[in-house]
Structures are given as structure tokens and as C-alpha cells.
Amino acid sequence: MTAHAHSGPSRPVLLGQNQYGKAENRVVRVVRDGATHHIKDLNVSVSLSGDMEEVHYSGSNANVLPTDTTKNTVYAFAKEYGIESAEQFGIHLARHFVTSQEPIHRARIRIEEYGWERIETAGDSTGGDQPRHSFVRKGQETRLTQITFDGDRWEVVSGLKDLVVMNTTDSEFWGYVKDKYTTLPEAYDRILATQVSGRWRFNWTADEQDMPDWETSYGQVKRHMLEAFAETYSLSLQQTLYQMGARIIDNRGEIDEVRFSLPNKHHFLVDLEPFGLKNDNEVYFAADRPYGLIEATILRDGCEAHIPVDLTNL
Numbered sequence: 001m002t003a004h005a006h007s008g009p010s011r012p013v014l015l016g017q018n019q020y021g022k023a024e025n026r027v028v029r030v031v032r033d034g035a036t037h038h039i040k041d042l043n044v045s046v047s048l049s050g051d052m053e054e055v056h057y058s059g060s061n062a063n064v065l066p067t068d069t070t071k072n073t074v075y076a077f078a079k080e081y082g083i084e085s086a087e088q089f090g091i092h093l094a095r096h097f098v099t100s101q102e103p104i105h106r107a108r109i110r111i112e113e114y115g116w117e118r119i120e121t122a123g124d125s126t127g128g129d130q131p132r133h134s135f136v137r138k139g140q141e142t143r144l145t146q147i148t149f150d151g152d153r154w155e156v157v158s159g160l161k162d163l164v165v166m167n168t169t170d171s172e173f174w175g176y177v178k179d180k181y182t183t184l185p186e187a188y189d190r191i192l193a194t195q196v197s198g199r200w201r202f203n204w205t206a207d208e209q210d211m212p213d214w215e216t217s218y219g220q221v222k223r224h225m226l227e228a229f230a231e232t233y234s235l236s237l238q239q240t241l242y243q244m245g246a247r248i249i250d251n252r253g254e255i256d257e258v259r260f261s262l263p264n265k266h267h268f269l270v271d272l273e274p275f276g277l278k279n280d281n282e283v284y285f286a287a288d289r290p291y292g293l294i295e296a297t298i299l300r301d302g303c304e305a306h307i308p309v310d311l312t313n314l
């Protein structure tokens with residue numbers, strides 16, 4: 001029996017509009033111009049249509065370019081043609097699928113682009129040859145605060161969430177424990193990216209004490225956090241986290257405790273060798289899950305921890 005057999009003669013079953021492809025290919029392309037890096041970060045969805053009746057009716061795949069191949073093409077083209085703009089990249093892809101595959105008559109490429117800005121560190125304005133490989137994703141983070149008052153003492157915990165940052169070099173991860181389940185290759189030059197969720201507790205507790213300037217404090221905490229992220233040569237996200245907290249404690253006397261929850265947003269180098277292409281730390285697959293989750297509190301010496309371990313409880 002064929003798949004398009006139908007029960008009654010008066011109501012034939014017909015295949016209507018159909019399309020297929022790989023959706024949401026997350027590709028990050030790094031261009032390394034000496035110490036100055038440039039990045040493009042896209043979410044690319046491929047949808048193809050054409051002579052696809054047979055695969056629906058009988059299951060014959062003779063006209064089907066696998067969706068897996070459309071994914072590979074996205075990554076290979078990121079290397080071969082680069083990503084000048086989302087439009088240019090989409091045009092290359094659409095043209096390729098329609099002109100190289102006889103059964104494919106139409107290609108629709110949808111692309112979302114995530115914007116990034118450079119993290120400017122204090123050194124940038126003075127010296128010309130600062131490394132420039134640190135980025136913060138465009139769009140505002142969400143600023144948070146919690147105030148508690150028991151009629152006597154105040155506790156103010158402020159923070160932020162959804163501040164996304166990336167270093168395209170100066171990050172390694174090696175020398176870790178290896179047991180019989182360990183397969184992770186050691187990395188000597190990897191991307192380090194995270195979506196910062198942080199909380200910091202002010203030591204202002206009594207009305208009589210000078211109240212901090214909350215606006216200035218927030219701006220400076222964020223600045224120190226970003227500078228520490230950009231300037232730390234990282235051997236682990238744990239080390240970077242500690243540096244971010246330590247910079248805040250060292251520079252902001254009004255704060256005694258900082259807690260971070262940092263998802264390790266993994267960027268995997270795509271193997272382009274099957275396509276005869278060398279991936280010289282240029283094309284990455286940005287995985288959304290699973291992710292490592294690195295969390296810790298950094299305290300001023302002699303102070304007690306009050307921020308809850310689970311930041312969602314604050």
C-alpha cells in the first residue's frame with residue numbers, strides 16, 4: 001500500500017504545500033585581524049521546497065538533500081565565504097541550494113542576528129595595541145534589587161541578569177580530572193562566553209550611616225565586572241568568576257559580598273575537514289544546552305555570606 005492511498009473515490013487525498021530543512025543553526029564566525037577580533041553571531045534556518053511529492057507519498061528519499069547537509073552547508077559557507085552580512089550570507093545559501101539541486105526549486109533562508117559590542121577597558125583609551133577580543137551582547141541587561149527592612153536594619157542586595165559576554169581568545173581549559181567517562185579534549189584557545197547573573201550585598205545597614213550612591217555604584221560594579229571578564233586570561237570559568245567578584249570587592253567599599261551564577265555557553269569548533277576546509281578557530285557551533293553552570297560567592301574577608309545559594313530565590 002502506498003502512503004497516498006485514500007479510502008473513498010470522491011475525496012482524493014493530496015499533498016499540499018510542503019517544505020523542509022534544518023532550523024536554528026547557531027553559527028559564530030570569528031575573524032582574527034591580529035589582536036583585533038570581529039564576530040558575527042547568527043541563527044540560520046533553512047527551508048527547501050521542490051519535487052518532494054515522492055518522499056511524502058512513498059518514502060523515497062531520492063530527491064531529498066538531508067537536513068543535516070543543509071546544516072553542514074551553513075557552517076562550511078561561514079568558513080568559505082565568511083559572513084559579511086546576514087543578507088549576503090542568506091543569498092549565497094539560497095542560491096546554492098536552488099542551483100546545485102535539480103529537485104529543489106525554492107529555498108527560504110531566515111536569519112536572526114545577535115549584535116555584539118566591544119568591551120572597552122580602561123587600557124583601550126591609552127594604548128593602541130590592547131587585545132580586542134572581548135564583547136558584550138547588545139541589548140540591556142535586567143537590573144535587580146531587593147530591599148529588606150525590619151524597622152531597625154536594612155539589607156540591600158542588588159544585581160543583574162542576562163548580561164551576555166564573550167572572549168574569542170585568552171581562554172583555556174586543560175589539566176582537569178580524567179576518569180573513564182571523560183572525553184572532553186583539552187582546550188588551549190577556546191571561546192569563553194557566559195550570561196552573567198550576579199547579586200551583590202551592600203554593607204549599608206543603618207539609617208545613620210552614609211547611604212551609597214546607588215546609581216554610581218551600579219555603573220561602577222558593572223564596569224569592574226566587565227573589565228575583569230575582558231582582562232582575565234582564563235584557565236577556567238571558575239577563575240574568571242572569582243576575578244570578577246574580587247574586582248568588585250577590591251574596588252567598591254560599599255559591597256561585602258558578591259554571588260555569580262554563570263552558565264558556560266559552549267562554542268564548539270565545527271569539523272570542516274570532511275568538506276576539505278580548515279577551521280582555524282573561525283567557525284563555531286553555539287550550543288544552547290546543556291551548559292556548564294558555575295556558581296560561587298566572593299566575600300570581603302571577615303564578612304558573612306547572606307545571599308542565597310540559589311539566585312532564583314532572591
Ligand SMILES: O=c1[nH]c(=O)c2[nH]c(=O)[nH]c2[nH]1
Pocket residue numbers: 173184235236237238264292
Ligand atoms: O571553565 C570551565 N570549567 C569547568 O569546570 C568545565 N568543565 C567542562 O567540561 N568545561 C569547563 N570549563
